[in-house]
Amino acid sequence: MVLMAHDLSSLSPAIALTPLDGRYRSVVAPLVDSLSEAALNRARIHVEVEWLIHLTTHEVLPGAPTFSDAEIAYLRQIIEDFGAEEIADLAEIEAETRHDVKAVEYFLKRRLAAAPDALGEDTVLPRVGEIVHIFCTSEDINNLAYALIIKDAVTCTWLPAAHRLVTDIADLAHEARSVPMLARTHGQPATPVTLGKELAVTAYRLTRQLRRIASAEYLGKINGATGTYGAHAISVPEADWPTIARAFVEHLGLTFTPLTTQIEAHDWQAELYADIARFNRIAHNFATDVWTYISLGYFRQNLAAQGSTGSSTMPHKVNPIRFENAEANMEISCALLDALAATLVTSRLQRDLTDSTTQRNVAPAFGHSLLAIDNMTRGLAGLDVDPEPMAADLDGAWEVLGEAVQQAMRAAAIAGATGMEDPYERLKELTRGRRVDAQAMREFISSLGMPADVEARLAALTPATYTGYADRLVGELDSLVPPLAELTARTE
Known part of the structure; x- marks a missing residue:
């Protein structure tokens, strides 16, 4: 059955398929610079460039030239300049190669060939094309590129947003530290607490997860087709390849994995995603509790701050949509993170490509979490504590x-x-x-x-x-919630 005359898939500009790239694009857009396909390709080029520089700077390959400072700057400028034109060039090459990493190799070789236009005819760069991607299998480049972009997404986008949410909860806990509230266990009246203390519990729980996430290891390897440095050892036997590989991976800011099959096993990703999913679930629990407090009248919703109309037919209502939206997006994010963690730790023998498809869905897993965090942060900003209903319940x-x-x-x-x-x-x-x-x-x-x-x-x-x-217990947060700079420093 044809619903409409127009085929929406053929319109230009292209219509987004998912809400993350459509309705919620503005919220998740910062992740594009880390987790998009273009960002992945930029990271691949970065790895290839640094491998080329590493091998020549450390004189690993007999007969290879040493690059001048200007030539090294030219190579690194390729990554700095990576934009729309380069994305289009790379897409054109991949359309021919039908292989994403091979396309990166050819892309870089073209830039080497063009070096005389910028550096003059004396540059050695056009003559070092065969060093590009030498001794590498695709996974050598991919595992390092993924580690770099995921680390960047966590450090530059997700962690600051999550930290802001936790800080806002902690601030509200301090503001409401002395506001008495009837606690409920099993939904029944229980020993009273203060609203601030209940909020402090959530801030404490989320802070523990932030510390774990900030301490995550991002692992990488560059050891060839089956993890033995076989081609390396037979081609340049005098080089200590495991030591060279370790130095390179650590130069990229990653933790070296000394033992692998063809692939880096992705265990670190499973660990990271489990921690982020746990953060999501604690935040989800908080969203449901806040929703309940709103329904009890303990919080009033500030309509102007919420930026919403409320009910479409009942003008007296202000729906707690920020927290409901957060719930749903946390659930979607957790489902994706759980699937990623379960799938990525397995591979048939030396290698299969299930991880290739799986890792391309890291972005929506982070995107739905980021969207939920944004909704909760904005939702909290639109809440005013109302002590009167709490006092009435207590009395x-x-x-x-x-x-x-x-x-x-x-x-x-x-x-x-x-x-x-x-x-x-x-x-x-x-x-x-x-x-x-x-x-x-x-x-x-x-x-x-x-x-x-x-x-x-x-x-x-x-x-x-x-x-x-x-009241006193809320003060525990003063030494528990770390500054953002402390958290992000752990990922460096």
């Missing part, structure tokens, strides 16, 4: 003081007071299945015959003041 739940009375009776009994028997059962008779108001609770306390100081302390207690060290 309607005096039964939650049953825990305090019971434990005080036990402590008094241990200290030698008489008549403190069966505290749990006595409080259960008073409180279970019924609402208890202030008068009933205070009358019960006065009937217990407790020591005067204990009775006075309990008689002065209210649900709103029964928050223990909640």
